[in-house]
Amino acid sequence: MMADATLLEDTTVPAGHPWSRRLEEGDRLRLVDLEGQQAIDFLCYNADDPEERYHAPNTMKLQRQIYLGKGSSLWSVRARRMMTIIDDTCGGHDTIFGCCSFALDEVRYGQTNPRCCQQNFEEELARHGLGPRDVVPNVNFFMRVPVAEDGQVAIVDGLSKPGDHVDLRADMDVLVVLSNCPEALNPATGLRPTPIQVTVYRPTESSR
Numbered sequence: 001m002m003a004d005a006t007l008l009e010d011t012t013v014p015a016g017h018p019w020s021r022r023l024e025e026g027d028r029l030r031l032v033d034l035e036g037q038q039a040i041d042f043l044c045y046n047a048d049d050p051e052e053r054y055h056a057p058n059t060m061k062l063q064r065q066i067y068l069g070k071g072s073s074l075w076s077v078r079a080r081r082m083m084t085i086i087d088d089t090c091g092g093h094d095t096i097f098g099c100c101s102f103a104l105d106e107v108r109y110g111q112t113n114p115r116c117c118q119q120n121f122e123e124e125l126a127r128h129g130l131g132p133r134d135v136v137p138n139v140n141f142f143m144r145v146p147v148a149e150d151g152q153v154a155i156v157d158g159l160s161k162p163g164d165h166v167d168l169r170a171d172m173d174v175l176v177v178l179s180n181c182p183e184a185l186n187p188a189t190g191l192r193p194t195p196i197q198v199t200v201y202r203p204t205e206s207s208r
């Protein structure tokens with residue numbers, strides 16, 4: 001990913017499972033959709049003051065666009081840049097549809113998956129002293145949610161191909177929490193949840 005950088009982590013997150021890490025300002029995070037059409041539910045928090053966290057409406061308003069792609073920033077509830085997408089081979093990432101939960105799937109499908117993103121977020125946030133009320137509307141990398149002119153909206157097949165990636169730069173010290181979506185009842189995961197790769201790099205001082 002970068003010539004003058006130290007690799008801090010290289011992890012494969014199994015299908016349906018969460019991951020989290022604290023990043024320093026300037027660190028780079030790469031998310032790789034290893035097999036394609038895999039949604040990654042994603043949240044970030046100011047690492048030192050988690051009341052400041054990703055805010056979907058501020059992100060949409062400040063970029064005048066509901067989809068995320070290269071050049072997009074994730075903005076906080078205090079309207080500060082938290083992370084910026086510095087490379088992206090897919091585009092069209094969702095900001096509006098939030099995450100799956102047992103309760104939601106019971107209502108819309110009359111059944112549930114073995115896991116859900118709401119539970120994944122809660123479990124992972126608990127490791128950092130945060131709780132259910134800290135699960136806010138999240139980014140969905142690689143999930144496709146077209147909005148029609150009349151307002152109709154639905155999850156459709158993702159555009160990501162095997163190996164597609166998103167690279168994010170931390171614009172402050174952040175806690176990143178993601179759920180590799182377990183949803184097998186709609187096209188968020190191509191009806192088949194698959195693993196992702198997560199790598200973290202820290203640029204060497206001279207290249208920052």
Ligand SMILES: [Zn+2]
Nearest residue numbers: 100117181182
């Ligand atoms: Zn999910």
